[in-house]
Amino acid sequence: MEKQEVFELLKKDQFVRHNGIELTEIGEGEALGEMTITPDHLNGLGTVQGGALFTLADYVCAAAANSRGKSAVSLDGHIDFIKSVSKGTLTAHAKEISLGRTIATYNVTVTNEDNQLIAVFHAKFFRKD
Amino acid sequence: MEKQEVFELLKKDQFVRHNGIELTEIGEGEALGEMTITPDHLNGLGTVQGGALFTLADYVCAAAANSRGKSAVSLDGHIDFIKSVSKGTLTAHAKEISLGRTIATYNVTVTNEDNQLIAVFHAKFFRKD
Amino acid sequence: MEKQEVFELLKKDQFVRHNGIELTEIGEGEALGEMTITPDHLNGLGTVQGGALFTLADYVCAAAANSRGKSAVSLDGHIDFIKSVSKGTLTAHAKEISLGRTIATYNVTVTNEDNQLIAVFHAKFFRKD
Amino acid sequence: MEKQEVFELLKKDQFVRHNGIELTEIGEGEALGEMTITPDHLNGLGTVQGGALFTLADYVCAAAANSRGKSAVSLDGHIDFIKSVSKGTLTAHAKEISLGRTIATYNVTVTNEDNQLIAVFHAKFFRKD
Numbered sequence: 001m002e003k004q005e006v007f008e009l010l011k012k013d014q015f016v017r018h019n020g021i022e023l024t025e026i027g028e029g030e031a032l033g034e035m036t037i038t039p040d041h042l043n044g045l046g047t048v049q050g051g052a053l054f055t056l057a058d059y060v061c062a063a064a065a066n067s068r069g070k071s072a073v074s075l076d077g078h079i080d081f082i083k084s085v086s087k088g089t090l091t092a093h094a095k096e097i098s099l100g101r102t103i104a105t106y107n108v109t110v111t112n113e114d115n116q117l118i119a120v121f122h123a124k125f126f127r128k129d
Numbered sequence: 130m131e132k133q134e135v136f137e138l139l140k141k142d143q144f145v146r147h148n149g150i151e152l153t154e155i156g157e158g159e160a161l162g163e164m165t166i167t168p169d170h171l172n173g174l175g176t177v178q179g180g181a182l183f184t185l186a187d188y189v190c191a192a193a194a195n196s197r198g199k200s201a202v203s204l205d206g207h208i209d210f211i212k213s214v215s216k217g218t219l220t221a222h223a224k225e226i227s228l229g230r231t232i233a234t235y236n237v238t239v240t241n242e243d244n245q246l247i248a249v250f251h252a253k254f255f256r257k258d
Numbered sequence: 259m260e261k262q263e264v265f266e267l268l269k270k271d272q273f274v275r276h277n278g279i280e281l282t283e284i285g286e287g288e289a290l291g292e293m294t295i296t297p298d299h300l301n302g303l304g305t306v307q308g309g310a311l312f313t314l315a316d317y318v319c320a321a322a323a324n325s326r327g328k329s330a331v332s333l334d335g336h337i338d339f340i341k342s343v344s345k346g347t348l349t350a351h352a353k354e355i356s357l358g359r360t361i362a363t364y365n366v367t368v369t370n371e372d373n374q375l376i377a378v379f380h381a382k383f384f385r386k387d
Numbered sequence: 388m389e390k391q392e393v394f395e396l397l398k399k400d401q402f403v404r405h406n407g408i409e410l411t412e413i414g415e416g417e418a419l420g421e422m423t424i425t426p427d428h429l430n431g432l433g434t435v436q437g438g439a440l441f442t443l444a445d446y447v448c449a450a451a452a453n454s455r456g457k458s459a460v461s462l463d464g465h466i467d468f469i470k471s472v473s474k475g476t477l478t479a480h481a482k483e484i485s486l487g488r489t490i491a492t493y494n495v496t497v498t499n500e501d502n503q504l505i506a507v508f509h510a511k512f513f514r515k516d
Contacts, residue, residue, distance in 0.1 A: 008173075015178035018169040019148070040147040044137075049144035050187050050203050055180025074179050075361065075382065078207040078336070078465055080492050080511060082485045098469045098504055103333065103384070105467050105507060107494070117485050120492060122509055124333065124467060126361070204490065204511065207336055207465070209363050209382060211356045227340045227375050232462065232513070234338050234378060236365070246356050249363060251380055253338060253462065255490070266431075273436035276427040277406070298405040302395075307402035308445050308461050313438025332437050336465040 006066040016059050019052060023063050029096030029104075031063035036089045047084040048118075054079050056092045057108040057121035064094035064106055065125040072104060072125040079121045088113045092121075102127050135195040145188050148181060152192050158225030158233075160192035165218045176213035177247075183208050185221045186237040186250035193223040193235055194254040201233060201254040208250045217242045221250075231256050264324040274317050277310060281321050287354030287362075289321035294347045305342040306376075312337050314350045315366040315379035322352035322364055323383040330362060330383040337379045346371045350379075360385050393453040403446050406439060410450050416483030416491075418450035423476045434471035435505075441466050443479045444495040444508035451481035451493055452512040459491060459512040466508045475500045479508075489514050 003026055010023055019041070025032040035041070035056045043049040058077050065072040090110055097105040108121035132155055139152055148170070154161040164170070164185045172178040187206050194201035219239055226234040237250035261284055268281055277299070283290040293299070293314045301307040316335050323330035348368055355363040366379035390413055397410055406428070412419040422428070422443045430436040445464050452459035477497055484492040495508035 010173055012173035013178060014169050014171050015148075015181050016172075019144075019180075040143050042143050043145075044139055044141035049142060049184065050206060051148075051180060051184025052144050054183040054187070054206065055178065058179050058183070074210055076207065076209045076334075077179060077183065078205065078509070080205045080485075080509075081203055082487070082492065097507055098467075100469070105469065120484055120509075122465070122467075122507075205463075207380070209356075209380075211358070211363070226378055227338075229340070234340065249355055249380075251336070251338075251378075268431055270431035271436060272427050272429050273406075273439050274430075277402075277438075298401050300401050301403075302397055302399035307400060307442065308464060309406075309438060309442025310402050312441040312445070312464065313436065316437050316441070332468055334465065334467045335437060335441065336463065338463045339461055 003067060006063065010063055013059065016055060019055060021056050021059055023060065026063050026067050028067055029064055029099060031060045031067065031094045033060035033063070033092045034089055037087050047086050050081055053081065053110055053119045056090060057110055057119065058123065060092040060094045061106045061108050061121065061123050064096060065104055068099060070127045072127045075124045075126050077121060077123045079119055081119050082117050085112050085118050090118060132196060135192065139192055142188065145184060148184060150185050150188055152189065155192050155196050157196055158193055158228060160189045160196065160223045162189035162192070162221045163218055166214070166216050176215050179210055182210065182239055182248045185219060186239055186248065187252065189221040189223045190235045190237050190250065190252050193225060194233055197228060199256045201256045204253045204255050206250060206252045208248055210248050211246050214241050214247050219247060261325060264321065268321055271317065274313060277313060279314050279317055281318065284321050284325050286325055287322055287357060289318045289325065289352045291318035291321070291350045292347055295343070295345050305344050308339055311339070311368055311377045314348060315368055315377065316381065318350040318352045319364045319366050319379065319381050322354060323362055326357060328385045330385045333382045333384050335379060335381045337377055339377050340375050343370050343376050348376060390454060393450065397450055400446065403442060406442060408443050408446055410447065413450050413454050415454055416451055416486060418447045418454065418481045420447035420450070420479045421476055424474050434473050437468055440468070440497055440506045443477060444497055444506065445510065447479040447481045448493045448495050448508065448510050451483060452491055455486060457514045459514045462511045462513050464508060464510045466506055468506050469504050472499050472505050477505060
């Protein structure tokens with residue numbers, strides 16, 4: 001896929017749109033996205049739900065994985081929750097760790113406006129021919 | 130926490146409510162939940178977004194982890210995406226694997242109405258005194 | 259591969275032989291193995307080293323993954339250390355969770371002689387044509 | 388623990404000594420180690436066994452985690468196998484990602500002499516008071 005097609009495909013994602021997550025940049029094997037926290041992102045304790053953090057990280061990761069000219073589908077995702085957060089805008093930054101013929105791996109950091117680490121995410125993608 | 134308090138706390142989760150996820154049962158170290166797929170759960174390919182599957186699994190897991198009389202917060206979550214799915218109702222079933230003084234671990238399966246495996250999830254919780 | 263070939267291939271593993279790990283059974287998508295703890299398995303605290311537990315689990319998992327008529331290579335491995343252990347014989351039991359055309363997933367439990375859970379392991383294999 | 392004590396404790400690890408793994412450097416939240424491949428590290432396919440790679444990564448990670456003045460025990464470990472390798476010396480480099488009061492997280496890369504990525508590892512440690 002061309003970068004423009006990747007953008008088009010990712011924009012059609014209704015789950016992230018429904019949850020206020022936006023892609024802000026796609027590079028080569030790299031991507032950035034944002035989520036401004038609203039009450040709809042909070043769990044019963046009043047902090048951002050783990051699923052919201054995962055979705056932000058995973059989405060940005062999918063953008064990075066699909067920036068390489070092949071369609072890539074997610075095999076897995078692993079997230080560590082580092083620090084709870086209740087307000088502000090979160091930024092996810094995905095970076096490629098390895099790019100094989102069929103498997104690629106990515107790390108993502110999720111940070112808040114003070115550049116504090118909120119979560120770290122790691123995922124593998126399967127690259128289709 | 131008493132089981133009733135756990136239910137109350139989990140019901141306050143606005144992210145899962147916003148995404149149509151419901152808890153259906155809490156046992157001892159076990160829980161069940163459901164998500165009926167709507168267009169809001171779909172990614173650009175028209176299948177349920179990984180973040181939606183993660184949220185369903187993680188939420189049910191939190192219920193199981195908090196069923197043991199201590200407040201428990203999620204340390205991590207790992208999901209493998211087994212099979213893509215586009216419609217119907219998904220069920221998540223969380224089971225306790227180990228219960229230590231400070232750390233507990235859980236496995237979750239996410240299945241569709243035909244009892245096909247959609248995703249498997251594993252998480253660790255930190256139990257507060 | 260036929261089951262006999264899998265056995266032959268796995269028996270050639272010099273790392274597990276060097277570390278006293280043995281395969282005891284291979285079924286369909288399932289396998290069992292053992293490690294009798296010696297001083298060579300211990301870390302500086304006198305308990306079995308995490309790497310020894312991982313190796314036991316991963317090896318048994320490889321046996322289960324290669325029992326399905328296709329050669330399978332390990333993509334990843336995730337282990338949670340539940341309980342430390344210093345002596346006796348450990349048993350690893352691998353069970354298939356999913357078997358796709360190219361990806362298969364497995365859970366492994368590592369238990370001691372009192373059937374206490376020492377570690378849980380999860381891995382994905384890539385199945386070659 | 389003082390850095391010297393950490394070194395002493397880690398040197399007592401008989402499993403890594405038995406498998407030819409050495410710690411070469413400990414910094415603040417960082418560590419380096421090495422393993423020169425011998426036939427004892429190989430699996431049935433003649434490449435370095437996953438358990439050997441895990442052990443190298445996990446050991447270096449334990450050094451980094453114990454460099455912070457508190458005793459730290461491993462909660463888990465996740466490894467992705469990127470590239471198979473049969474000879475030469477492997478280097479593991481552990482870096483701290485987060486350092487909380489009770490939980491710390493680390494990433495480790497395992498590279499060969501050509502600086503090719505062989506495996507990536509991620510782990511969480513529990514910090515004791």
